[in-house]
Amino acid sequence: MSRRLKPGEYAEARAFVAVAQARSFRRAALDLGLTASTLSHAVRAFEDRLGQRLLNRTTRAVTLTEAGARLLQDLAPALALLDNAVAAAGAPEDAPMGTVRLAAPRFAIQMLVAPAIERLARFYPHVTLDVRTIERPGDLIEGFDLGIQLGNEVAQDMVAVALTKPFATAVVGSPGYFAAHPPPVHPTDLARHRCIGCLSGPGGSLYRWTFERAGETVTLDVSGTLVTDDADLMLHAALTGIGLWHGVDHIAQPMIDEGRLLRVLADWSPTYPGFYLYYAAGAPLSPAVRAVVDVFKGIGRGDHRATSAGL
Structure with missing residues (x-):
């Protein structure tokens, strides 16, 4: 200026x-x-x-x-x-401090970032976490210190740290939907069902549903009355009987346990790598970034509190 x-x-x-x-x-x-x-x-x-x-x-x-x-x-x-x-x-001497910028998809924010906020506020009150929703971050975007993504496929100059176990896919619908539509017993039966389309591929293309069992793989283009890139809207549509939702079992399980959703084709559900935290390799992490990494590693292990242990 x-x-x-x-x-x-x-x-x-x-x-x-x-x-x-x-x-x-x-x-x-x-x-x-x-x-x-x-x-x-x-x-x-x-x-x-x-x-x-x-x-x-x-x-x-x-x-x-x-x-x-x-x-x-x-x-x-x-x-x-x-x-x-x-x-x-106003910070104690040697306390981690500063702003740490994190890019993550919405599901990771709900599952991992939300609990991290409380721990950071409690154990590292002088660290500010600046979180931005980016569904497909890929290589770490310029200006961000950390990223979260599905899988550990990162550039050679990046470090990837596992935060969760692998995910399984789940196809679910409401009891009301299945009262009017016989549950599918084979993936090809989905051609006779209303399926909620997910725009998540390259350039916003329609995601194709993939199933695996005993060495057989079936990949389908589905159709229905709703296509969206909003995960919350997809789940809401499934809960209200609009159609079948194809997503991550971790999200659907609480609603399956409550009886609000019914799962089908469970024996055809493939698994995918879980969430990984990644950051640039080489240069030492700042105390603030190190503190955030420690918190996320603790959440990934299921620890009840963060530690200040080094990487």
Whole structure:
């Protein structure tokens, strides 16, 4: 930046960075504990001070202008350094501190990140975990310290740490659905069923359902009245009798135990690698990143608390 921030501009700059990173006034407002209108006013005031439009706003999306993209690139690291400096001033000596950025798919956030938050707050109160939902992170995205993905296929310069056991797939439907449709006994029977389509392949293609038993593999294109990339909507549709859901047994099991879902084709369910935490190899991890890794490893082992043991 070519000039210093005036006192009121610090909050405005933080508001701009939050919205720019979230690409949403609503999500950024939730992150900061503000109303969307307050955040919008702060960003507008910041733009007026700079004499530059930083964000393009429509009813459907928030995008960065060229000037906004340049400013975000410079401003986000500077604000992170400032936050870390403020945190360090009030932290005990040698305590892990700072912001750790994590990319993970939604299911991993629900299963692993949610319990990690409580442990981090309890044992590492000066570490901030910045979590972003990325369904297919692949190689660690620039600007992130850690990632979570299914399987341990990572680049040679990455380290992968197992967090969960392998998953099995599950096909489930509601009791009401099966009251009107005979349960399938072979995967090919699914051609006569309403199946909930999942958009998760490359480029958002429709996921093909795969089954295995005794060396036989069956892969199917399914059809139904719903196609979506939203996992919560798929599960809701299955619970309300819209169709059959094909997903991970860990998610469905509580609802199967409660009788809200019935599982079919269980003997045809293949298994897949579980979740892995991954990060760049070589350079030593910062104390804050090391603390987060320790917490996730503890959750993966089923420990009741995090430890500060080294890697």
